Amino acid sequence: MGDVSFVRTQTLPEMPPPVAEQGIVKWLRENLFSSVASAILTIIALWAVYKFTAFALPWIASGVWNTESLAACRNVLDGARGACFSVLTERWNQLLFGISYPAEHYWRPTVAFVLLFFAAAPVLFFDLPRKFLIFTGVYPFIAYWLIWGGTILSPAIALAGIIMGYFVYAKFIKSSFAVAFLGGMAVAFIIWILSGYIVPAIAPENPFFEAVPSRNMGGFMLNMILGTVCVSLSLPLGIVLALGRQSNMPVIKIICVFFIEFIRGVPLITLLFVANVVLAYFFPPDSNIDLILRVIIMITLFSAAYIAEVIRGGLAALPVGQYEAADSLGLDYAQAMRLIILPQALKISIPGIVNVSVGLFKDTTLVSVISMFDLVGAIRGPILAATEWNGVYWELFMFASILFFLVCYSISQYSQWLERRLATDHR
Amino acid sequence: MKTSFVLGALAVAGLAAGAAYAGTLDDVKARGTLNCGVSTGLVGFAAPNASGEWEGFDVGMCRAVAAAVLGDANAVEFVPTTGKTRFTALASGEVDMLARNTTWTFSRDVDLKFEFTGVNYYDGQGFMVPSDLGVSSAKELDGATVCIQTGTTTELNLADFFRSNNMSYEPVPIETNAEAQQQYLAGACDVYTTDASGLAATRATFENPDAHVVLPEIISKEPLGPLVRHGDNNWGDIVRWTLNALITAEELGVTSANMAEMASGTNNPEINRLMGTEGTLGEMLGLDATWAQRVLAVGGNYGEMFEANIGESTPIGLARGLNAQWKNGGLLYSPPFR
Numbered sequence: 001m002g003d004v005s006f007v008r009t010q011t012l013p014e015m016p017p018p019v020a021e022q023g024i025v026k027w028l029r030e031n032l033f034s035s036v037a038s039a040i041l042t043i044i045a046l047w048a049v050y051k052f053t054a055f056a057l058p059w060i061a062s063g064v065w066n067t068e069s070l071a072a073c074r075n076v077l078d079g080a081r082g083a084c085f086s087v088l089t090e091r092w093n094q095l096l097f098g099i100s101y102p103a104e105h106y107w108r109p110t111v112a113f114v115l116l117f118f119a120a121a122p123v124l125f126f127d128l129p130r131k132f133l134i135f136t137g138v139y140p141f142i143a144y145w146l147i148w149g150g151t152i153l154s155p156a157i158a159l160a161g162i163i164m165g166y167f168v169y170a171k172f173i174k175s176s177f178a179v180a181f182l183g184g185m186a187v188a189f190i191i192w193i194l195s196g197y198i199v200p201a202i203a204p205e206n207p208f209f210e211a212v213p214s215r216n217m218g219g220f221m222l223n224m225i226l227g228t229v230c231v232s233l234s235l236p237l238g239i240v241l242a243l244g245r246q247s248n249m250p251v252i253k254i255i256c257v258f259f260i261e262f263i264r265g266v267p268l269i270t271l272l273f274v275a276n277v278v279l280a281y282f283f284p285p286d287s288n289i290d291l292i293l294r295v296i297i298m299i300t301l302f303s304a305a306y307i308a309e310v311i312r313g314g315l316a317a318l319p320v321g322q323y324e325a326a327d328s329l330g331l332d333y334a335q336a337m338r339l340i341i342l343p344q345a346l347k348i349s350i351p352g353i354v355n356v357s358v359g360l361f362k363d364t365t366l367v368s369v370i371s372m373f374d375l376v377g378a379i380r381g382p383i384l385a386a387t388e389w390n391g392v393y394w395e396l397f398m399f400a401s402i403l404f405f406l407v408c409y410s411i412s413q414y415s416q417w418l419e420r421r422l423a424t425d426h427r
Numbered sequence: 428m429k430t431s432f433v434l435g436a437l438a439v440a441g442l443a444a445g446a447a448y449a450g451t452l453d454d455v456k457a458r459g460t461l462n463c464g465v466s467t468g469l470v471g472f473a474a475p476n477a478s479g480e481w482e483g484f485d486v487g488m489c490r491a492v493a494a495a496v497l498g499d500a501n502a503v504e505f506v507p508t509t510g511k512t513r514f515t516a517l518a519s520g521e522v523d524m525l526a527r528n529t530t531w532t533f534s535r536d537v538d539l540k541f542e543f544t545g546v547n548y549y550d551g552q553g554f555m556v557p558s559d560l561g562v563s564s565a566k567e568l569d570g571a572t573v574c575i576q577t578g579t580t581t582e583l584n585l586a587d588f589f590r591s592n593n594m595s596y597e598p599v600p601i602e603t604n605a606e607a608q609q610q611y612l613a614g615a616c617d618v619y620t621t622d623a624s625g626l627a628a629t630r631a632t633f634e635n636p637d638a639h640v641v642l643p644e645i646i647s648k649e650p651l652g653p654l655v656r657h658g659d660n661n662w663g664d665i666v667r668w669t670l671n672a673l674i675t676a677e678e679l680g681v682t683s684a685n686m687a688e689m690a691s692g693t694n695n696p697e698i699n700r701l702m703g704t705e706g707t708l709g710e711m712l713g714l715d716a717t718w719a720q721r722v723l724a725v726g727g728n729y730g731e732m733f734e735a736n737i738g739e740s741t742p743i744g745l746a747r748g749l750n751a752q753w754k755n756g757g758l759l760y761s762p763p764f765r
Contacts, residue, residue, distance in 0.1 A: 071742065074634055090477050100479040215504070277515040371467050371507045381507065382475045384605070385468025387742055391632030393605060 059083050063395075069388030087392045088399055091383050095399065098218020099373050099382055105149070108209065109221050112146040115139060116228065124414060140229075147225070150211035151203040153195075161191035177334045214292045218373035220403055225292070226374075227361040227407075230299040234360070235353070237300065238307030239346075243337065245312055256308075263305035268363055271298040276370035295367055303360045310352035314345035347422050354415035358408045375400050451523050451655070451662035452713055455496055460504045463489035464522035467507040470628040471737040471745075472528050472548075481505045484736040487726045488526040488547055488653050492669050494721040495714060514539055517656060524666050526653040530580075540657040544667035547652050547729075549749035549758050551645035552584050553623035555630060558640050560617060565644035569594040574607050574616035581621055584647040604629065622649055624737065624745060631742040645749075665712055672719040674761040675701060676728035678752050683727035690720055701764045708764060729759065 019025055032042040063083035067073045073084035088095070097106055119139035122132035141155035165188030172180035217225065244256035263271075275294040318341060326336035346353075368377030379396045383389055455461050465473040465485055473483040481489075481503075490500040506522050517525045518540070528550075529535070531543040554565050562568060565588070575582050577600045589596050599616040601607040608629055611619040619626070623645060630636050653670065655663045676682070679698050681689050690702045699705035703716030712718065726732045730752075737745045751757025 070632065094475075094477075094479065099475045103478070215506070273511070277512055277519075281515075281519050369509060369511070371509045371512055373467075373507065377467070381467035383468075385466075385470050385474035386476065387470055387474070387631075390470045390628060391608070393609075 065089050070391050071388075083395050084392055085395055087383065087389045087395055091389070094219060094373075094378055094383065095375060095396075096219045097221050098216060099378060100216040101212060101218065101221070102210070102216075105210065105212065108146045108149070112143040113221075113224065115142065115146075116224075119143075124418075145209065147217070147221075148212055148214070149207065149209035151199065151207045153199045153203055157191065157195040157199060161188040161195075164188060164191055177332075214290045217292060219378055220375045222292075222367070222372065222374040223361070223364045223404075224407075226296060226299060226364040226367065229296055230303055230360060230364075231357045233296070233300045234302075234304040234307055237304035238311055239342065241304060241308035242311035242315060245308065246315060260305045260308050263302055264309070268299070268302050269366055269369060271302055272366060272370050274298065291372070295370075295372070299360065299364065302363075303356055306356045307353055310349050310356060311345060313352065314347075314349035315341065317348050318344055350415055350419055350422070354411060358411055361407060361411070362404060375403065451659045452496065452665065455523055459497065460502045461489065461493040461496065461524070462504045462506055462522045463492070464506045464508045464513055464516050464525040464527055465489065466527045467509055469528060470631075471624070471741065471743045473505075473526075482736070484548065484732060485526040485528060485653075487732045487736065488670065489524070490725045491673060491722045492524060492666055494725045495669050495672075495718040496665060498721055500721075500725040514541070517541065517654065520656075523662070524653055524655045528651045529654060531650045531652050531654075535654075541654045542657055542660075542663045543652045543654045544663055545652050545670040546650040546758075547670055548624070548650075550622045550624050550649035550651055551749070552581050552620060552647040552649070553626050553645050554642040555611075555619045555626045555639055556617060556642060558638050562642065563640075565642045565646070566592060566594075568596065568618060570596065571617040572597040572599055572615075574599045574601050574611050574619045576601055576604065576607060576621060580647070585620055588646040608632070624743075627745050628743050631744060661713060665714070668712060669722055671761040671764070672701060672722050673729040673732065674752075674759050675764055676719070676723050677730040677759075678754070678761065681723060681728060682731060683723060686720060686723055690717075697764055 016022070020029060033039040059081055060083055062077070062080060063085045064073045064076045065085045066089060067076055067084070067086040068090070070084055070087075073086055077084075093103060093106065097109060101109070116139070118132075119136045122128045122130070122136055138159065141159045145152055145155045165184035167184075168187045169180045169184035172183055241256050241260055244252050245260065247253045247256070272295060275298040276291065279289070279294055322340060322344065323336070326340040329336075331339065365374055365376040367374050368380060371377070371381075373381060379400060383396065384392070465481065465483075468474045469483070469485075471483055472485045473481060475481050486505070489503050489505065493503045494500040506516060508516050508522070508525070508527060513525055513527050513529065514535075516522050525541075526547075528548065530550075531546065535541055536543055554568065556562050556568075568589075573585060573596050575585055575598050582598075585596070585598070596618075599610065601610055604621065604625065607619055607621070610616060612633070619629070621629075623641065626641050630639050630641065633639060653666055655666055675697075679695065679701065681698060681701070686702075689698055690704065692704050693699060696705060700708055701719050703709050703719060707716070709716040709718045726735060730747075733745075733747065733750065734740060737743045739746060747755070747757060749758050751759065753760040
């Protein structure tokens with residue numbers, strides 16, 4: 001017998017991996033059918049998805065879009081299953097802008113909404129040039145003027161007060177933070193109070209934009225106004241409260257602790273009722289403080305208390321060495337906080353802050369219980385009470401959920417981007 | 428300086444408050460609009476239409492008062508109020524009157540210090556059942572399951588009714604009217620009970636309304652009417668007699684169609700007094716002679732308003748029932764214009 005040893009002289013051609021180890025099959029095996037239990041769950045889930053789609057899709061597809069009333073809708077459908085989206089085509093303006101916002105001025109809140117993106121961009125994406133922040137600073141006054149209309153003098157003087165206050169602040173900040181801060185506040189308030197007497201006298205009879213009273217605000221616009229204003233106001237207030245709670249000065253500490261614990265111990269609905277009902281007794285009739293303003297104050301205080309606690313968590317998570325490092329550099333309290341402590345603490349707090357913001361945005365629908373016609377209030381009140389549309393539920397609430405989902409999902413996506421962008425630990 | 432500013436503001440506020448309570452009529456005239464509290468939305472009674480204008484039976488009451496006082500049925504600022512905020516809105520002066528399907532009860536009239544100026548709709552609790560059930564009277568409902576909104580007077584009325592008739596029932600507690608509609612249609616209960624006007628409105632939204640019947644029994648009294656604050660009787664008189672003018676006009680056969688003819692003078696002295704061609708009734712109210720003509724020009728007399736908003740020609744389809752004129756066996760009975 002000869003020698004049967006065998007030496008391969010050339011490499012084998014590359015084989016594709018086994019079918020079960022590549023592509024879609026591998027993915028399915030690993031993710032959906034990795035064990036008997038997960039296979040069963042996958043099949044049940046697929047069945048549920050199929051059932052739901054088979055139920056919902058025809059309903060949406062055969063929806064009726066252009067009838068005058070629910071009864072007409074049912075006539076068109078003639079016994080078949082189908083959605084009655086006509087309510088959306090007829091009442092979309094009330095859902096978005098409220099019951100009585102003048103239709104010829106719908107473009108004003110729309111422009112304000114578009115500008116919101118430009119104003120928010122430099123705050124949200126800090127890679128943008130810092131000069132854009134000027135527009136952010138001016139935006140609230142432009143938006144107010146666009147949405148509420150009336151004389152431009154009111155927002156202009158409000159802005160002037162802030163600018164003058166800032167100049168005073170900038171002049172004294174070198175010597176003392178407290179003097180600069182209080183001085184700036186005092187100057188701003190003096191300008192505002194004085195202008196309160198002057199503006200009504202010199203305001204033109206027919207302003208460039210027709211004034212729209214607060215009572216006529218509503219729909220998703222109201223949710224957006226309350227959401228953006230309250231989130232942006234409650235964040236700085238929350239930071240102040242969180243720092244106050246950690247303060248060594250007993251009076252400030254007691255005030256902050258008491259405020260936070262009180263607000264957190266009271267349901268938001270109660271605060272809204274106070275804003276709407278109880279405050280009305282303290283003011284004379286006809287000189288009522290604007291209802292939206294009252295609601296903004298209450299929601300801001302409410303969410304500020306929660307944000308303060310979130311930020312306190314961030315502060316507590318910082319090692320004490322960071323505080324000592326700031327002290328050893330000779331920084332005073334304001335500098336240490338601004339340059340060393342808060343940047344780190346806020347970064348840790350991002351998920352919590354976003355959580356509060358999303359919750360707050362959805363909580364703005366609670367104003368419907370104090371008879372403001374926000375998106376949900378407009379659905380539950382006027383639209384469902386209209387003789388034509390009484391009985392349409394799914395279509396309207398689906399529309400509302402989609403709008404809220406879009407906003408809340410964008411907030412959540414942004415916060416995830418922000419966390420990735422700020423990640424300095426090399427994981 | 429700060430203290431004096433605050434004190435000054437308080438003093439001004441106090442003066443303003445004092446002045447405001449001096450005369451609602453003068454306030455409304457000075458303001459040029461009537462602040463009228465309405466429901467946030469109740470089918471047929473108050474709801475804004477697609478262009479945002481308020482419509483409905485209660486809304487018509489507000490417009491009638493505005494027409495009488497200001498001469499313009501559109502000079503009304505409608506303030507939507509919920510069941511919880513309505514009384515504070517009125518008591519705090521945020522609204523001048525409330526026309527919000529509010530039941531006239533002892534404690535609201537006396538304890539809450541309001542003045543009900545009449546009844547513009549006599550409601551009462553009723554029952555709705557599917558026609559398949561074959562029930563024609565509420566007395567046959569022994570052992571039924573009943574969908575009922577919790578925490579309302581309807582719950583108590585229901586218990587009383589079944590106990591006094593020696594019947595038993597099984598309550599299915601429900602939070603809102605919308606939920607109740609769904610539960611009832613899904614067959615979770617045999618009977619749905621709430622105010623009869625609400626039952627009719629609910630039934631009108633069903634895909635197949637004929638498959639459900641509202642039983643004839645009404646087991647509670649719910650007189651709904653406009654109300655004003657205590658302490659301004661002149662204003663209360665204006666609201667009361669605006670409502671009475673609507674009712675009297677129907678009784679006397681004055682409609683929006685024949686009003687011009689009636690206003691030029693008739694043989695019936697009461698019509699003449701109502702129209703202001705005779706006597707000084709408008710002057711006594713602090714208004715002008717033709718106030719009632721303007722009231723009737725808004726939406727016609729009581730019967731016309733009823734028919735246009737909630738009557739049998741509308742999807743809600745309420746029969747006049749208790750709300751017919753006293754001559755037709757109803758309860759509407761206005762004191763004479765004399």
